[in-house]
Amino acid sequence: MTKRSDSDTERFREKEIREKRHQEQMPGTDxxxxxPPADPIRTEGKPKRNDPCPCGSGKKYKQCCGKQGA
Ligand SMILES: [Zn+2]
Structure with missing residues (x-):
């Protein structure tokens, strides 16, 4: 006679489910x-107005491409 505790079975089931989920998230690889690729500087679309212009002119952004009313 073998006594099996329910908790044992449940544990096994939990493990199965977890592994299945894992496979679904990353199919074909463990x-x-x-x-994620490292971005050295995080620009939020726009450079700061006092930062050097990203176009490489050496001017401040606000005096170059960031000029307003141009
Ligand atoms: Zn520029």
Whole structure:
């Protein structure tokens, strides 16, 4: 006679479900996901007005491409 505790079965089931979920998230691989590409500087679309212009002119952005009313 073998006594099996319910908690044992449940544990096994939980593990199965977890593994299934894992496979769904990353199909065909159990490698660790690559870290996102590192952005050295996070520009939010626009450079700051007092920063050097991204066009490489050496001027401040506000005096170059960021000039208003141009
Ligand atoms: Zn510029």
């Amino acid at each position: 490698e660790e996901p690559l870290p």
